[in-house]
Amino acid sequence: MRGRRLTAATAGVGVAAAALVGAAVVGARADAGTTRADAGGRAAPPGLARFQRQEIAWHRCQTGPDDATGKELDEAKAQCAEVVVPLDYSRPGGRTIKVAISRLKATDPGRRRGALLYNPGGPGVPATYLVLQVKRVAPTVAARYDLIGMDPRFVGHSTPLNCDWPSVAVGSAGPDRRSFDRTAELAKDLASRCAAHRDVLPHASTRNTARDMDVIRAALGETKLSYLGSSYGTYLGEVYLQLFPRRADRVVLDSAIDPDRFGPDSARTQGPALAGVLRNWASWAARHHDRYDLGATAAQVLATVNRINQAVNRGPLRVGDHRLDSRLLPLILFNVTGGDSDEAYGSFAADIRVLRDAARGVKVTPTPVLDQVLAGFASPDADGTSSVQNAIMCADRAASRDPEAYYRDIQAHRADEPLFGPLIRNLTPCSFWPASPAEPPTKVRNAVPVLMVGATGDPGVPYADQLAAHRALTGSRMVTLRGAFRHTVYGGLFAPRNTCVDDAVNGYLVDGVLPAEDATCANTPSAGKG
Structure with a gap:
């Protein structure tokens, strides 16, 4: 992206x-x-x-x-x-x-x-x-x-092409088997909604x-x-x-x-890079502790983010009019990749401050950016953007159709990728796709x-x-x-x-x-x- x-x-x-x-x-x-x-x-x-x-x-x-x-x-x-x-x-x-x-x-x-x-x-x-x-x-x-x-x-x-998806993303597998199974059912449902287009899906390739x-x-x-x-x-x-x-x-x-x-599984290699940009942002936030109050050191800032993750894994947070659960939090945290400028890092820090307070049980009002993104996650894929993105990747390469392989991979990386692993290693609609690629990938x-x-x-x-x-x-x-x-x-x-x-x-x-x-x-x- x-x-x-x-x-x-x-x-x-x-x-x-x-x-x-x-x-x-x-x-x-x-x-x-x-x-x-x-x-x-x-x-x-x-x-x-x-x-x-x-x-x-x-x-x-x-x-x-x-x-x-x-x-x-x-x-x-x-x-x-x-x-x-x-x-x-x-x-x-x-x-x-x-x-x-x-x-x-x-x-x-x-x-x-x-x-x-x-x-x-x-x-x-x-x-x-x-x-x-x-x-x-x-x-x-x-x-x-x-x-x-x-x-x-x-x-x-x-x-x-529009599959009329009711959701824009499968999201994170969450903290346990039950949450993983819910995302698998969502991915399966989204894929089934593209079955009406199976005659063109193999031809959506790069x-x-x-x-x-x-x-x-x-x-x-x-x-x-x-x-x-x-x-x-x-x-x-x-x-x-x-x-x-x-x-x-x-x-x-x-x-x-x-x-x-x-x-379809392209994000799996991103773990170390995502951890690197999160650390870089945490160092920036620590230097601006007087403004954002997220921690005076990078380690303290990262601990704040981890506490938000732990709170969401225990149950959804109320963020204004929105409900934020373990499926969606890593998608919000992914916004740290939005750029390393002061403006982008400051916007992300403002969002994290809101989530920190929500995790403490404080009634919060989301920032305009956070409000827009959360509203988007709660909305259907009206213009078909998400379904066609998946259609392209599913046409480029067949994904594993074994949910257990994804779950084992997530479990194997929970310790070293606690924030992003359940997101980047989760299955996608391509695991249940109603059509196979017409050609092998290009070497x-x-x-x-x-x-x-x-x-x-x-x-x-x-x-x-x-x-x-x-x-x-x-x-x-x-x-x-x-x-x-x-x-x-x-x-x-x-x-x-x-x-x-x-x-x-x-x-x-x-x-x-x-x-x-x-x-x-x-x-x-x-x-x-x-």
């Missing part, structure tokens, strides 16, 4: 992790269409030519009077469109779906480099609107590239989204595609590089996921030139996983932000800006020169440059 305060729409969806196994190229059957050359001069796979050569009908972005993001895109002179793609790339003559895209044209057309597609992570996050953020933080990049946003298949405006990207590239008339991906977006970029290595131009991966580990191993950036204390993608991605992409160079506890590091998109990181990324995208060797940046706050 991206480095920001979590909301009910994103909390509890793990990032990092999954299986390995074979990488196949696009396997289109020759049962529809003829072979034609695409913009790259190579023959399109049989049946795909009609998709790659389709004419894009650009139009205004606002879909109605209540569409504020569409209005903002229109005001920025963006264009929107829908690109038709196969539901199943092995059957291009069969059912089709539409993928929504946006475009901000290069502001310096005389020096235009090409098209740059941006994916912010998730999975399952609409990105048509987010091209505006890229232009805002990186005007020199926006000058040279048409910025392309895409709502991935089944997300946002792209033939959306591999197919990468294939959609290449159809978009060809339909745009581009020989190659540049790409900026963060968090889950790095995995999408890694898969694209493996499937279409000759189509990639300049590629930047921010907080790169180990491609051998992404999938990423190539030498395509790539620039990677990331932080040593990243709580969303542990640094060891970033290094594994670096090894898999042998043509990559890595710029590491030392001593930072944030998820994503470029441009201030979801974390504080760092001039050293921004200069490396912007320099590569504009000038095309990778660093001669891996480099490091100091964790010093800065305004950054575009």
Whole structure:
């Protein structure tokens, strides 16, 4: 997940992790269409030519009077469109779906480099609107590239999938067998509600989204595609590089996921990184004890958090109008990953102070952020965000269907991961999913030139996983932000800006020169440059 305060729409969806196994190229059957050359001069796979050569009908972005993001895109002179793609790339003559895209044209057309597609992570996050953020933080990049946003298949405006879930997250397994069994029943119920979509679920995979990207590239008339991906977006970029290595131009991966580990159980490796960011926040809170009164030392602050956890394990806490139980508390504590700025840490500390008082039996009023997040957890998944996030991960890799394996794993780590272990090691709806992946995960191993950036204390993608991605992409160079506890590091998109990181990324995208060797940046706050 991206480095920001979590909301009910994103909390509890793990990032990092999954299986390995074979990488196949696009396997289109020759049962529809003829072979034609695409913009790259190579023959399109049989049946795909009609998709790659389709004419894009650009139009205004606002879909109605209540569409504020569409209005903002229109005001920025963006264009929107829908690109038709196969539901199943092995059957291009069969059912089709539409993928929504946006475009901000290069502001310096005389020096235009090409098209740059941006994916912010998730999975399952609409990105048509987010091209505006890229232009805002990186005007020199926006000058040279048409910025392309895409709502991935089944997300946002792209033939959306919604299982009408009554809850947005399974949450933590809690303190005992009884609480674990309750989450297993919830996960099973959520999965069953997606059964009506079993005909499309196997095709929600990252591999197919990468294939959609290449159809978009060809339909745009581009020989190659540049790409900026963060968090889950790095995995999408890694898969694209493996499937279409000759189509990639300049590629930047921010907080790169180990491609051998992404999938339904992806969060399992996050324990040490989560403990690290919690300790870092605790040290910060201790230095601000006069304001937050959580403890004068990091150990005292952590003891305060542990007492909250112990109280919730004994029974639910009343937090304003909300009921906070052991299933939800770790999701609230996960918000410590929202960034290592004073603002983010202070907001989290204010929430912990409220929970501390609630654990003491004091009548409390939640902070506005805490109130919003708790309300979100109590609300249904109205727009389908959580169900489609799970659909993508379930399509990428099959999860274990043995609840006992999850329970044994949780029990084995209760001592060393008492706060987050029951959350990150718990089963998910993928353990009961009504459809199996159509293909094995992509094994990423190539030498395509790539620039990677990331932080040593990243709580969303542990640094060891970033290094594994670096090894898999042998043509990559890595710029590491030392001593930072944030998820994503470029441009201030979801974390504080760092001039050293921004200069490396912007320099590569504009000038095309990778660093001669891996480099490091100091964790010093800065305004950054575009």
